[in-house]
Structure formats: C-alpha cells, structure tokens
Amino acid sequence: MSRAGIGLAVLTTLLVAFPAFAGPYALSVATLILYFAYTGQAWNVMMGFAGQLSLGHSLYVGVGAYAAGALFFHYGIGPWAGLWLAMALCVAFGLVIGLLAFRFGISGVYFALLTIAFAEFTRIGFDHLDWLGGPGGMFLRVAQRDVWDLANFRGPPLMYYYAMLFLTVAAFLLCFFLLRSRAGYYWQAIRENEEAAQALGINTFRWKMAAVALSAAMTSVSGVFFAFYYNNLFPEQIFHISRSIEIILGPVIGTLFGPILGAAVLTLLSDGITDLLAALGWEIPGIKQVFYGIVLLAVVMFLPHGIWPAVSRRLGFHK
Amino acid sequence: MTLLEVKRVSKSFRGLQAVREASFEVPQGSINGLIGPNGAGKTTIFNMVAGVFAPDSGQILFNGKPIQGFRPDQVCTAGIGRTFQLVKPFAGLSVLDNVIVGALHKERTVAGARVHALSILKKLNLDAKAQLPASSLTLPDRKRLEVARALATRPRLLLLDEVMAGLRPTECDQMVQVFRDINRTEGLTILLIEHVMRAVMALAGHIGVLHHGEVIARGTPEEIVRHPAVLECYLGEETEV
Numbered sequence: 365m366s367r368a369g370i371g372l373a374v375l376t377t378l379l380v381a382f383p384a385f386a387g388p389y390a391l392s393v394a395t396l397i398l399y400f401a402y403t404g405q406a407w408n409v410m411m412g413f414a415g416q417l418s419l420g421h422s423l424y425v426g427v428g429a430y431a432a433g434a435l436f437f438h439y440g441i442g443p444w445a446g447l448w449l450a451m452a453l454c455v456a457f458g459l460v461i462g463l464l465a466f467r468f469g470i471s472g473v474y475f476a477l478l479t480i481a482f483a484e485f486t487r488i489g490f491d492h493l494d495w496l497g498g499p500g501g502m503f504l505r506v507a508q509r510d511v512w513d514l515a516n517f518r519g520p521p522l523m524y525y526y527a528m529l530f531l532t533v534a535a536f537l538l539c540f541f542l543l544r545s546r547a548g549y550y551w552q553a554i555r556e557n558e559e560a561a562q563a564l565g566i567n568t569f570r571w572k573m574a575a576v577a578l579s580a581a582m583t584s585v586s587g588v589f590f591a592f593y594y595n596n597l598f599p600e601q602i603f604h605i606s607r608s609i610e611i612i613l614g615p616v617i618g619t620l621f622g623p624i625l626g627a628a629v630l631t632l633l634s635d636g637i638t639d640l641l642a643a644l645g646w647e648i649p650g651i652k653q654v655f656y657g658i659v660l661l662a663v664v665m666f667l668p669h670g671i672w673p674a675v676s677r678r679l680g681f682h683k
Numbered sequence: 684m685t686l687l688e689v690k691r692v693s694k695s696f697r698g699l700q701a702v703r704e705a706s707f708e709v710p711q712g713s714i715n716g717l718i719g720p721n722g723a724g725k726t727t728i729f730n731m732v733a734g735v736f737a738p739d740s741g742q743i744l745f746n747g748k749p750i751q752g753f754r755p756d757q758v759c760t761a762g763i764g765r766t767f768q769l770v771k772p773f774a775g776l777s778v779l780d781n782v783i784v785g786a787l788h789k790e791r792t793v794a795g796a797r798v799h800a801l802s803i804l805k806k807l808n809l810d811a812k813a814q815l816p817a818s819s820l821t822l823p824d825r826k827r828l829e830v831a832r833a834l835a836t837r838p839r840l841l842l843l844d845e846v847m848a849g850l851r852p853t854e855c856d857q858m859v860q861v862f863r864d865i866n867r868t869e870g871l872t873i874l875l876i877e878h879v880m881r882a883v884m885a886l887a888g889h890i891g892v893l894h895h896g897e898v899i900a901r902g903t904p905e906e907i908v909r910h911p912a913v914l915e916c917y918l919g920e921e922t923e924v
Contacts, residue, residue, distance in 0.1 A: 546787050549796075553784040556773035563733065563767070565759035565788040565836055 379529055383522055391521050395593070397631045398528035399586065404614035405535040406582035411612070413539075413548065414575035415555025417472070420479030422607035423486055424454040424580045428587020429597050430496055436592075437502055438495075442516040443588050450584040457482065458580030462573045471558075480605060487603030501598040504591065517592045524593050531589070535582060551575055583611075606653060613656060630659065685744075686711040686840055686872050687732070687763075692741030692751075694727055701727040703896040704741070709840065714866055714873045716887030718880070718907075720916060724896040725876045726768070729844050732874075733765045734758035745840070759788065764838030766829040768845040772817035779804065779813040781828055785835030800835055807831045807861060823854045827861075834865070841865075843875040847882040859885050884908075892916070 379398075383391055403425065410416045431453050432446030461482055465475050491499045512519040517527075542548050550571045553561040562568050591597055601607070613630050634652050641648060687709040694702045702724040709715045719725050731738045737752040744750070750761055759765075764785075773781050782803055786796035804810040807827045812820065817828060826846055833841060843862075847855045859882055865871050877883045883890060883904070890907045892900040894916040900907060907913055 545793060549780065549784050549787055549793070552776055552780075553773050556775050557771045559755075560767065560771035560773065560832075561784070562755040563759060563765050564785045564832060565756045566784075567754075567756050 376533060383525055388521065391525055393631060393635060395521065395525045395528050397628045398525070398532045399589065399593075400610065400614050400631060401628070402528060402532045402535050403583060403586040403611050405532070405539055406579050406586065407611050409539065409542075409551075409582065410575050410579040413543065413555065414551040414572055415558075416572060416575060417476040418479040418579070419476045419605070419608050419612070420481070420483030421579075421583055421611045422603050422605065423457060423479070423483035424583035425587040425590060425607065425611075426483075426486065426490070426597075426599070426602040427453050427457060428584030429591035429602055430490065430502070430587075431584075432588040433502055433504055433591035433597055434496055436516075437504055443592055444515070444517075447585065447588050450588050451581045454580040454584035454587070455577045457486075458576040459573060462576040466569050466572050480608070483603055483605065483608060487599045490599035490603065497597070499598070499600060501596055503597075504595040506595050524589070528589065531585060547571070547574065609656065609660075613660065630656070633659075684711045685709070686746060687874065688742075688744040689728065689732070690742040690744065692728070692731060692738045692743060694724075694731060694736070694738050701896050702731070702738075705893065705896065705898050706741075707891045707898055707901060709872060709874050710889075712866075712870045712872055713889060714862065714887050715875070716883040716890040716904075717874065717876045717893060718878070718883055718890060719893035721878075723893040725893055726844065727896075728893070729765075729842060729876050732758070732763070733842060759836055759838070762839040763842060764833035764836050764840070765842040766826075766833050766844055766846050768848065770822070770825040770829050772820070772825055772828055774816070774818040776817055777814050778809060778817050778820065778828060781817050782831050782835045785832040788836040796835075800831075803831050803835050806834075806865070822849055823851075823858075826850065826858070830861070834871075838871070840872045840874060843873065843877075845876060845878055847877060847879040850879075852881065855879060855882050856885075858882070862886055 379394075382394060386394065403421070406424075407418060407421050410418050428450035431450040432443045435441040435446040435449060436443065461478060464470070465478055470478055490496060496502055506518070509518070510520055512523050514523075517523075543552075550561065550566050553564065553566060554568050554571060558568050587602075590602065634655050637655055638652060641651060685708045689705060689707050691704045691706050692702060693700070693704055705724070705728060707715075707717070717725055717728065730736055731751065732743055734750070734753045734755040734757060742749055742751055745761055745763060748761075750758060750763075753761065755765075773784065776784075779797070779800055782800035783793065783796045786799040786803070787793070790796040790799055801810065801813065804813050807830060809824065809827055809831060812824065817825070820828060826849075830841075830843070830846065847858060850858065862873055862875075863886065866873055873886075875883065875887065887904060890902065890904055891898050892907060892910070892913050894912075899912045899916065900910045902910065
C-alpha cells in the first residue's frame with residue numbers, strides 16, 4: 365500500500381476510535397469538522413474538479429435541510445425519504461443555475477455572483493414561506509436523545525458523529541474514484557482549458573451540468589444532516605452567505621485531503637480563539653468572521669494551493 | 684475521394700468581410716496547406732471548420748455530410764481533430780493525462796485510453812516526459828503535445844493551426860517529419876494553415892492561397908511559387924523575384 369493509503373487507513377481508524385476518548389465537547393467539534401469536510405468535498409466537485417466557483421452553496425444546504433425538515437415536521441416522514449426530496453430539489457436548483465450560466469456563457473466570477481444571487485433570493489423567499497416557519501424558524505421535535513433511532517435519524521451525539529464520519533469517508537472514496545474515471549478527466553480538462561476540452565470532443569455544457577448536479581446532490585445531504593442535528597432552521601442562518609464562505613474555506617482546490625484538513629484546522633482554530641477570548645472575559649461579536657477573513661487572505665497570498673500540498677510534501681506522500 | 688469540402692463559405696464580423704465565397708477541397712489521405720498573409724482569413728476558415736463559429740453562408744461538407752454550425756465537440760466526434768495556434772495545454776495535468784483526455788474520446792475505459800495515449804506519446808517522442816506536468820514543457824514540446832492530444836481522438840482529418848509558428852528551423856523539420864510519417868503510415872488527412880512557408884512547401888501536396896478572404900490560387904507547391912497572383916500578394920507588384 366502506498367504511503368498515502370496507509371495514512372488514510374490510520375486516519376480512519378483514529379476517527380472511528382475517537383469517541384471512546386473524547387468528551388461531549390470534543391465530539392461536537394469533531395462532528396462539525398467532519399460536517400465541513402464532507403460539505404467541502406461536495407463543493408470541491410464543482411470547483412476543484414470542474415473549475416466552477418460557487419459562492420452560494422448554502423443554497424443547497426438550506427434547501428436540503430428545509431425539504432427533509434418540512435416532511436418530518438408536517439407529516440412525520442423520516443429523513444431517509446426526505447433525503448430523496450432534498451436531493452431532487454437541490455439538483456433542480458443546481459440545474460437551473462447551470463442552465464442559465466452555461467447556456468449564456470456566464471463564467472468565472474460572474475458565475476460565482478449568480479450562485480450568490482440564487483442563495484440570497486432563496487433566503488428571502490424562505491423568509492416569506494409561513495408554511496416553513498418564515499423568519500421565525502422551523503423547529504423539529506426532539507424525542508429521546510439517548511436511543512439510536514436510525515429510522516428517524518434521532519439519537520445521541522455519537523450517532524451523528526458516526527453518520528458524518530460515514531458520509532465523509534464515502535464522499536472521499538467517491539471523489540477518489542471519480543477523479544480517476546472519465547468524468548474526472550473531463551472535469552479537470554474543462555477546469556484547465558474549456559476550449560481545448562471541447563476540441564477534444566467533450567460536451568462541456570453537459571459535463572459542467574453533471575458536476576453541478578452531483579455537487580448539489582451531495583450538499584443536500586449536508587442539509588438533511590444539519591436539520592436533524594441542530595433541529596432548528598432559520599432562513600437567515602442557513603442560507604446566509606457566511607455559511608457559503610465557511611464551506612469553501614476548508615477545501616483546497618483539486619486535492620482530496622485538502623477539504624478535510626482545511627476544515628479541521630479552521631474549526632479548531634476559530635473555536636479555540638472564541639473560547640480563549642471568552643475565557644479572558646472578552647466577548648467580541650463577529651470575531652470568527654474576522655478570523656476567517658484573515659485566514660482566507662493569508663492562504664491566498666502565501667499558499668495559493670492551500671495548506672495540503674505543503675503538508676503532504678512534508679509527510680512524503682508525493683514523489 | 685474528397686474528405687473535406689468547403690463550398691462558397693463566407694463570414695463577416697461587424698461588416699468586415701473576413702472570408703468571401705471561399706471554396707476548396709481536401710482529398711482523403713492528402714496533406715494540404717492553406718497559406719496567405721496576415722489577415723487573409725485563414726484562421727476564420729479554420730475556426731468555421733473547427734466549429735468555433737458558423738459561416739454566414741456556404742457549406743462545409745465532411746465525408747459528404749454538412750458540418751457547418753456544429754459545436755467544436757461535435758466536429759471532433761465527426762472525425763476532425765485540431766490544434767490551437769496559441770497552445771492550450773491542460774497545464775495542471777501531466778503530459779500523459781493531457782493525452783488521455785483526448786484518447787477517452789474513442790476509448791471506453793481509462794486503462795485503454797492510457798495505453799493508446801502512451802503509444803501516441805511515443806510516436807511524438809514525448810514518452811520520456813509523460814509524467815511531467817504539461818506546464819513544464821518547452822514551446823516545441825507543447826506544440827507536440829497539442830498534436831498528440833488531437834491525434835489521440837483518432838481523427839480522420841487533422842487541422843493544424845500554425846503549428847510551426849515559433850519553432851526553430853530544425854524543430855520545424857522534425858515536426859514535418861512527424862506529420863509525413865503519420866500521413867504515410869496511417870493515411871491521416873492533414874490540413875495545415877501556415878505562415879511558415881518552409882514547412883508548407885516541404886509538407887503539402889496541394890496548397891490554397893487566401894488573400895483578403897478569397898481563395899486566389901490553388902495548386903502544387905511548384906505551381907504556387909510561380910503563380911503571379913501569389914507573388915503579388917506576398918511580395919508586392921514592384922518586387923523582382
């Protein structure tokens with residue numbers, strides 16, 4: 365097995381064993397890290413693979429969360445059924461955005477603006493949907509938190525941790541194999557040079573749509589998780605652009621480990637800073653966002669390929 | 684048999700007539716050159732055949748079927764490969780992966796595409812550099828990579844857009860040899876649009892000359908160099924040859 369393979373196996377084992385050593389707080393932080401790692405991976409399918417920058421991925425998290433949440437809230441239908449509705453809706457949203465953008469040649473930063481616009485007007489739309497609670501939010505019933513009720517995805521924090529771990533590993537494997545498949549080659553070709561890709565017979569419109577659809581579908585799962593983990597949904601929160609920014613802070617373009625590592629570093633650091641300041645008695649609202657901003661600037665300026673390539677070289681994963 | 688037939692094709696950009704009623708044929712298995720001074724409309728014709736944009740009028744027949752107005756990927760699927768004048772490698776991918784992308788056009792599996800890609804890299808003497816990132820290649824190698832990628836799609840017609848431009852004479856001669864070999868061993872039809880006369884004269888069996896968007900002369904290289912209209916457009920009327 366390659367060095368990277370061994371590293372991955374060790375990491376997975378550690379993550380599986382982690383709850384045995386971790387307290388409730390550490391477990392919740394770890395769950396959050398995995399959440400961002402998974403969602404970042406989903407986002408990365410669009411940006412890292414196919415080169416389409418989305419700054420509105422909170423759209424898919426929000427629509428996914430509300431779709432599954434509403435089914436449960438109104439009809440008591442569990443998330444396993446809700447997941448399909450969430451996916452279908454998110455894919456539909458993604459395809460509409462893709463259709464508009466790719467048919468009319470909107471690309472690069474303009475495409476990113478389009479994704480923000482969609483997330484924003486969906487947020488405003490949800491503010492006016494009384495059936496979903498409007499700005500007052502939607503609250504899912506919390507039953508017993510100590511029983512593993514997998515059918516309804518209700519249970520102790522440990523269950524959510526393992527669910528997120530499973531999703532992260534599954535997404536990692538999916539991306540690993542996709543990157544080595546026809547789709548991976550085509551997406552990377554489109555990312556590197558769309559005109560050249562087209563000249564080699566690639567229907568770039570179709571493949572870009574496929575990337576958006578897959579990314580949206582994967583992100584909708586984050587939404588469903590979010591709904592059943594936090595149990596409360598507010599349009600103002602879930603669709604907010606800062607959510608989209610949080611998602612993309614982790615991923616490092618085009619690498620598989622990047623999103624996972626980035627998510628871990630960021631979550632730990634930002635939580636650490638908030639805790640430290642709180643311990644010192646300083647409550648500074650918005651300090652997290654300021655911190656994110658500084659990190660983003662620093663990474664873009666000093667490590668344009670993200671932190672993963674540097675780390676992986678140190679660990680000897682590359683020739 | 685005629686593989687590519689361009690019939691009375693015209694194209695104008697905002698009133699500027701770039702190509703006017705241009706016609707020419709490319710017989711199966713031949714190497715053809717299209718030459719002309721800057722702004723003669725060479726690249727416009729090339730782009731219309733390659734599907735970058737559709738002609739305003741006229742027909743482009745490939746293997747007897749109209750292909751005008753096709754998208755670039757449909758042109759490729761029809762059996763026409765192309766290179767770019769300003770090379771467009773997939774810079775972040777390895778040389779091999781660049782060619783695999785092209786090979787996947789006809790190959791069903793990535794493994795099959797890899798085998799095909801390696802054989803093409805060998806043909807173009809790029810096999811030693813297969814694992815290097817495409818961004819690390821020198822210009823002559825990048826030009827070769829353009830050709831390798833296009834060949835990987837198994838085209839019946841290869842369109843070369845100024846593939847010799849920027850090459851030193853010796854590099855140019857090597858390229859010429861590569862195309863001659865491919866043409867001879869595989870019967871690949873080639874249409875080159877070229878500025879570098881040395882290459883066209885060495886390579887092409889038939890040459891069309893474009894001037895102000897019109898085809899002003901067609902013939903063998905020997906006929907072309909003596910053609911009065913060609914001399915006039917290239918060298919000016921006053922010059923003694």
